[in-house]
Amino acid sequence: MWGIIGCFVIFYCYCMFRIIRGISTRSPVRFNRQRREVALIYRGDPPVIVPWEEVIACVSASKIVTQYAVMPSFALMIGLRNAESGDVYWVTIPSGTLSHAVGEWEAIRQYMEEGPEALPTPVLSDEQFQEGTVAYFHFCRRGYRSRHWWPRYVWGFLVIQFCSGWTIPCHIAQWINRRPKALFPTSVLDWSKPLPSAQHAHPSEALLKESAEVRKAYTKGQTMLDYYKIKFTEQPPEAVVAAE
Template sequence: MYAVRQVSVHPPIRFNRHRREIAFIARRGDHPRYVQWEDIIVCVSSGQLITQHAMMPEHKLMIGLRETLTGDVLWTDISTGSFNLAVSEWEAIRIYMEEGPKTTPTHHSEELEEGSIEFFHLCRRSYRSEHSFIRYIFGFLVIQFFSGWTLPCYISNWANGRPKSGFPKAVLEWSKPLPVEQRAKPSKELIDETATILKEFAKGRDLFSYLKNKANDKRTQGMNL
C-alpha cells in the first residue's frame, strides 16, 4: 500500500526517445515539466548505509532533471547492489534512448516472477511434494489462508499497473509515438562524443579510462592557461 501511495503521489519520470525528452511531475496534480534528454545530469552515489543491524555499502544511480525556468534540479535515484550495477542501469536507459528497444537485452528466463499467482501455486505444489500432508495443511494452507491466499498477488499486479494512472492527459498525449520525419535528432556534439568513445573502445579502453583521461586533459589545459 505504501508503494502504491508513493507512485500515486510521486509519478515516475517518463522517457520519450522519439522526442528525446523526459517528463517529470514533482507531485501529483502539478503541471508536467519536460527536460531535454541531453540536458540531464547523471552520476553514481556510493556510501555506507547504516541500520540497526549492520553497515552495508550503498550505491545509487542519481538522475538530475533541471527545470528550465527556475534552474532547480529534481533528483531521482535508483538503488543498486554495486557500483557496476548502477552504471549498468544507466547504460540500459542510454541504449534505449539512443538506439531503441531492439538493442536492449531481452530477459528470457523461464523462472516465474516472485509475487505472481503462478509463483504462489508453484510454491504450494513444491511444499506439498516435500512435506507430509499434515504439515502441508498447517504449515502452508492455514498460514496462507490467514495471509489472504492469493489476494496479495492480485494487489501486487494492481500496484504494478498503477504508474500509468499517475500521469495527466498531457503526458499521455506527449508519450504517443511520432512519425519518423517528426522525431528529434541527436546534437552534433553528442554524435562527435559518441564517435570518440567508440574509438577508445576499439583500442581496448573502457569508459572510465576515457573519462579519467578527459578530465586530466582539461585539468592540464587549465593549468597551462
C-alpha cells in the first residue's frame, strides 16, 4: 500500500518538476515595434526572427466532451515561419471564448501598430481578482459563504478545499510565477535595443490599405469576422449538459 502511494507521489513530483522546469527555461515571445519583427527563442536553437507582417494568426475551435457536458474550447494560435528551414513554430494561447481569443490578438496588433498607449488600462489589477492567488481564493470563499447556508458552506467548500490542499496550490503557483525565467541570448538583447527614429521600420502600403478598409467596415457596424466572411458551420454551444 505504502509502495503504491510512494510511486504516486514520485510520479506527481516528477511531472511537477518537468512543468516548472519547462516554464522557467522557456523565453517569452518578444515583439519589437521599432523593427516590426517578432523573435521566438527555443533553448539550444538560434533565435527565429520573423517580420511582423508575415506572422500567422488564427483561432482554433474545438469541443471538450466529458460524461457530464460538452463545452466549447478556443485557442489563439500564432505561427512564426523560419525563413531558412520553412518550418512554422506555433505559439498557442488557450481562451475561454471566441471573442476572448480574437481580443488577445487584437491587443497584440494594437500594440505593434499603434503603441502601448492604444491599449486600455487594466481595470482589475488587485490580486483579489487574479485567479490563482491566495487573495482570490479567500475572495471566493467569502462569496460562497455569503450565498449559502453554513452546512453547505462547510461541506461544499471547506471540506473540498481542505482535501485539495487549501491555499497550497495558490502558493505553489505564485512561487512558480516569481521564479527567474530564461534569459534572452545576446543577439536578441542587441536586437531589442532602441533604434533612432530615422531607422524605425514602417508598415507596407498593402497593410495600410487593408487597415483602412477594415476600419471603414467597423464604422458600418461590421466585426472582424464579418469583414473576413468567417462563419462557423456549427456554432459551439456555451454548455450542453449530457442527458442522464
